[in-house]
Amino acid sequence: MVPADRPPSPAGHHWRLFPAVAIIAIGVLFLANNLGYPLDFLTRGNWWALFILVAAMAPATRAFELYRRHGRVDGAVIYYLVCTTAVVLVSVMFLANLDWGVWWPLFVILAGVSTLVRRPYGVRRYRAARGDWDDAPNPPER
Numbered sequence: 226m227v228p229a230d231r232p233p234s235p236a237g238h239h240w241r242l243f244p245a246v247a248i249i250a251i252g253v254l255f256l257a258n259n260l261g262y263p264l265d266f267l268t269r270g271n272w273w274a275l276f277i278l279v280a281a282m283a284p285a286t287r288a289f290e291l292y293r294r295h296g297r298v299d300g301a302v303i304y305y306l307v308c309t310t311a312v313v314l315v316s317v318m319f320l321a322n323l324d325w326g327v328w329w330p331l332f333v334i335l336a337g338v339s340t341l342v343r344r345p346y347g348v349r350r351y352r353a354a355r356g357d358w359d360d361a362p363n364p365p366e367r
Contacts, residue, residue, distance in 0.1 A: 301342075
């Protein structure tokens with residue numbers, strides 16, 4: 226929960242800008258197609274899989290943020306990169322019309338890789354002493 230005296234983060238406004246512009250652009254494209262402006266890519270098979278590909282930006286962005294914050298590739302960065310890879314793989318499989326019956330073991334491999342890396346179990350909490358938000362440390366390994 227965000228304290229009432231905490232000003233809104235300007236970074237949050239920038240993060241909302243991209244999805245808003247993307248949704249507006251998609252709506253404009255559909256409207257143009259409905260008004261008779263032929264858009265060939267809308268008539269092709271699995272163009273909608275591009276939306277899945279856009280969803281890969283969230284874990285990729287998180288991996289980049291953690292890398293910049295810590296200055297190294299650690300378990301949390303690798304975890305988010307594995308998540309990004311899984312989402313990209315789903316999108317590519319639809320876009321390229323790949324046979325799921327052949328390529329499904331790639332997801333088993335990704336699951337195995339994800340078990341090898343340390344997940345970011347830390348929780349986001351408000352640090353009153355500093356007056357800002359910070360990620361709590363991961364629990365100690367046993």
